Amino acid sequence: MAITDRRTVLQAAAALPLATAANAAFAQTPGGTAAAPAKPAPKDVTRELAHYIxxxxxxxxxxxxxxxxxxxxxxxxxxxxxxxxxxxxxIAVAALTPFSGPAQASLFGRRERFDIMNAAFLNGVSSHIFDYDDTHLKTIIHPAGPVASAIIALSELQPVSGKDFLNALVLGVETECRIGNAVYPNHYDVGWHITGTAGVFGSAAAVGKLLKLNEQQMVWALGLAASQPVGLRESFGSMNKSFNPGRAASNGIFAAMLASKNFTSSDGMIEAKRGWANTISTKQDYNEILGDLGKRYEAALNTYKPFACGIVMHPAIDAAVQLRNENKLTADQIERVDLKVHPLVIELTGKKNIREGLEGKFSIYHAVAVALVEGAGGEKQFSDRAVKDPTIAALRAKVNPVVTPGIDAAQVDMTIVLKDGRQLHRYIEHAIGSIEKPMTDQQLEVKFTDLADGIIPAPMIRRVMDACWNVESLPNAAEIAKMSVSA
Structure with missing residues (x-):
């Protein structure tokens, strides 16, 4: 079923208590005996997906x-x-340098070069550390990190045309998001970081496509990917969170490379009774993997973050920035900030006592406070500097999120009570960056320019963006990686 808006986040979130109950039911019946096994899975899910890729x-x-x-x-x-x-x-570069193989691939924004496995890992970490990357809203997967990090590294090892590169990117995103759909939200609810666990399939599929694997080899690549799930939600707010898409990228290369030499796996590693889906989730909807292949594209539903933090906080940041700018608010005017939110906001971003920028990305208290003080929610607003700012820290204590029935996870109802008694109200149904209010190409360029400023030479920023827009016409996609390194 096609996604039309961020309300699917709520639909998925509403299933979380059911998923928890299902976990218990799966473990045992009221009498303490093993529960009845699930219905037999469709045969050849892994093979049909491999054939499509x-x-x-x-x-x-x-x-x-x-x-x-x-x-x-x-x-x-x-x-x-x-x-x-x-x-x-x-830290990651310093840790891996002594063990890296030949200098095969670039690190974006840096001078060092690594072997493709480690380059894919490091670029995956770099692309996710700000929590500013793309988001497939039906699953909260960040699709590009595991896939793009892998295939751009491979393109420096063997020439890859722009058209082949884009096709592999889309197929990788399609693969990971469809597999994610099949197990979300139950898989996510028990603690898996789905960007890593599903992302490895996207990386393996995309790399395998560029390696020209045959169908059987692609089956094995997907099977080897299934054997490498990575990422737990407990890591959120630490460096470990960005490890997950990075590792998914390198694990996917590992799987595809082994399969290319006929390293075998089970032919049903996704759907088998003791395969990936049944092992890591109490929900398995295989129609989400195979339904309308080549007709329904999850890759067309990708969204892009205007704010560098957990996506469930975006409506609140949007509301705070609007009210601040319209009323020229300053922190000393504010008595308190009341938020009506969905339970998922507290579950994912309820950190109160934060000490560093990475923790701030999962604090609704910080997100609202910094948006009201600085009128923005970019990476600078989720830095150590911002978290330790005394004005922002004091305002965090005045933010009061309340779980409220009827509020969608993609919505917020904000009331700012001022010290002079006035109340300012804003209800956000669809935040900027949503399907209904997507970031424009121009806004993506502004975001890109801000991120690249001071890292790559200013004249090169425009050249890199132009190359990205025209990737399909490039004789080798690796040109973009080579252009995007530090001066």
Whole structure:
């Protein structure tokens, strides 16, 4: 079923208590005996998906899907450059340098070169560290990190035309999002970070496509990907969160490379009784994987963040920025800020006592406070500097989110009570960056420019953006990676 708006986030979130109950039911019956096994899965899910990946071509992609694929790639390059100087990437580079193989691939925004496995990992970390990357709203997967990080590294090892690159990117995104759909929200509810666990399939599919795997080899690549789920939600707010898409990228390369040499796996690793879907989730909807392949494109539903934090906070930031700017508010005028929110907002972003920028990305209290003080929600607003700012910290204590029936996870109802008694109100139904209010191409360029400023030479920023917009015409997509390094 096609997504039309962010309300699907609420629909999925509403199922979370049911998913928890299902977990218990799966474990045992009231009498303490094992519950009845689930219905037999359709046969050949993994093989049918592999057949689709192997046989799909660039010419099969509708124009709107190609366009969204280009936007996905441009946004990913921007966030990969922008995150490249974060302490997290510095630490990872230092840790891996002694063990890296030949200098095969570039790191966006940096001078170092690594072997393709480690380059894919590091670019995946860099692109996710700000939590500013793309989002498939039906699953909250960040699709580009695992896929683009892998295939751009591969393109420096072997030439990949722009058309083949874009086709592989779309197929990778399609694969991970469809597999994610099949198990969300139950899989996410128990604690898996779905960007990593589903993202490895996208990476394996995309790399396997560029390696020209045959159908059987692609089955094995997907099976080897299934054996490498990575990422737990407990990592949110730490460097470990960005590890997950990075590792999914390198694990996908690992799977595809092994499969290309006929390293075997089970032919039903996704759907088998003891395969991936049944092992990591109490929900398995295989129609989400195979239904309308080549007709319904999850890749066309990708969205892009205007704010560098957990997406459930975006409506509140949108409301806070609007009220601040319209009323020229300052922090000393504010008595309190009341928010009516969905339970998922508290579950995912309820951190109160935060000490560093990465934690601020999962604090509704900080997100609202910094938006009211600085009128923005970019990476600078979720830095250590912003978290430690005394004015922002004091305002955090005045933010009061209340779980309210009838409020969608994609909505917020905000009332700011001022010290002079006035009340300012704003209800956000669809925040900027949603399907209904998508970021424009121009807004994506402004975001890209802001992220790349000071990291790559100013004249090169325009050249890199132009190359991304025209990736389909490039003789080798690796040109973009080579253009996007530090001066």
């Amino acid at each position: 192997v046989t799909s071509s660039y010419d099969d992609l509708p124009a709107n899907v190609r366009k969204e694929g280009v936007r996905t790639f441009l946004n990913w390059v921007g966030v990969a450059i922008g995150g490249s100087r974060h302490q997290t990437v510095d």
